Amino acid sequence: MxxxxxxxxxxxxxxxxxxxxxxxxxxxxxxxxxxxxxxxxxxxxxxxxxxxxxxxxxxxxxxxxxxxxxxxxxxxxxxxxxxxxxxxxxxxxxxxxxxxxxxxxxxxxxxxxxxxxxxWSAEGEIDRELAIDHDCDYCGTGLTARYESAILAVQCPGCEYLYDYNLTPPGVLEGADDGFADVDDGDVLDRAAAYNRAIRLAFARGVCPYCGNGVDAEFQDPETTGYPRGDRRAALIRRGCSHCGNKDNLTVGELLLREPRLVSFCLDHGLDVTRTPIWGIEFAATDRHTTVRSTDPWAVAVDVTFADDRLTLVVDESLTVVEAGE
Ligand SMILES: [Zn+2]
Ligand SMILES: [Zn+2]
Structure with missing residues (x-):
């Protein structure tokens, strides 16, 4: 012993x-x-x-x-x-x-x-353009997706709005047995979307996805974050882990993907937010349905609408949902 x-x-x-x-x-x-x-x-x-x-x-x-x-x-x-x-x-x-x-x-x-x-090791050429079938919610231009230097970026070439930008391991490009060349772009994007959703939802729930510690949170003025087209963003939440240094920025809509009532409301209207890539969920990928009600303290509302049905969730500075209405 x-x-x-x-x-x-x-x-x-x-x-x-x-x-x-x-x-x-x-x-x-x-x-x-x-x-x-x-x-x-x-x-x-x-x-x-x-x-x-x-x-x-x-x-x-x-x-x-x-x-x-x-x-x-x-x-x-x-x-x-x-x-x-x-x-x-x-x-x-x-x-x-x-x-x-x-x-x-x-x-x-x-x-x-x-x-x-x-x-984080891979064989062969791993920088790759990926065909993506989704149009920009702002300007209607077809989005582009690229995997380069371990970053998956989904962006609008028309207005430069950035839909996704995540550190993503190169395994998303690789089939279980096939090697890199044979994996369909759609499969790569599905896998990257699933991987990054798990990371972002852990942050949304206040848990560091790498070390399990709690993370802090802070609302930021998007113009100060360096994101392209910060003018099209209403608010960004920075969550960071003081134990391992991991951090991420979330839209308020992304944060709310953790909320059962929102998941259920969307499913009742034919949108499964647990499987749809975040870049395909307008209220999460953009701030087009997000309204800053106050900044001192922060209170931010997100409206999710399907035809005549609407769910509005309001998040306070502690990231608690303080108001919800249908
Ligand atoms: Zn655009
Ligand atoms: Zn951590």
Missing amino acids: RERDEPRTHGRLPPETALSLLSNEVRAAVLWQLSEARGGGGPPPLLSFSELKALAAPDVDSSRFNYHLQQLVGPYVERVDDGDAWGEASRPVPGMAGDPEEGYQLTPEGTTLIRTVRA
């Missing part, structure tokens, strides 16, 4: 110390090979010392390899003893037993670290 007071996770090491442990190519190879062995399914496999050395550093002598491996054991790598096949950190159910095995595997923190590197 491991000593209980032995540092095992990032949470028990200063972040700089955890990062400094990575500054060696043998250690990088160990983490990568344990990740390669994991593949896409099943529990994390165990690699024996000799298996891991053969994959990660066959030309390094055993004592030097062992030194570097042991530097990773704790925060990133877990040694599993006979009879403790899952290891303590990654056992899905406390007390769950597996087939007795011995070896090394990634800890959840090690898995997350490598997964982050993998998520």
Whole structure:
């Protein structure tokens, strides 16, 4: 059994110390090979010392390899003893037993670290124009969509209004088995829309999508944010995480996509806002139906209308819906 007071996770090491442990190519190879062995399914496999050395550093002598491996054991790598096949950190159910095995595997923190590197890695040409079938709500020009340098941008070439601008991992361009070339533009946009919706709704609900901390909030005058055509925006909400530094800007309409009464109202009128890309939801992508009622303190109304039916939601400075009427 491991000593209980032995540092095992990032949470028990200063972040700089955890990062400094990575500054060696043998250690990088160990983490990568344990990740390669994991593949896409099943529990994390165990690699024996000799298996891991053969994959990660066959030309390094055993004592030097062992030194570097042991530097990773704790925060990133877990040694599993006979009879403790899952290891303590990654056992899905406390007390769950597996087939007795011995070896090394990634800890959840090690898995997350490598997964982050993998998520932002891609093969081949990844800058790409994407065909999009949606016209600008302001000027009627067909929108353009482009994936470039890990940013998905949806914009109107006619009036320059920016419909979407999100850091998006290149996996949205890649099929499960097909590689980049064969993925249809519509599928790329659907996947990017779904990915970015999850991120933005976490922010809308006040949770950092990367680290789970709470986020703060602040109304901003759109003219001060640097967005193109700030004159067409009424208000932007900046939400930021002081723990990991993640931040995002939301329209008030996007914020309200978290509200069950709005989701239900739209669905009753044939618009499923849980599946429609945000750039296709006029009251969320633009401020054409948003009215600033006051700025000190902030109170902002969004009108959602279908023919003769209207739902109006008013949000106060704390981002609480304080008024709703149909
Ligand atoms: Zn336009
Ligand atoms: Zn965070």
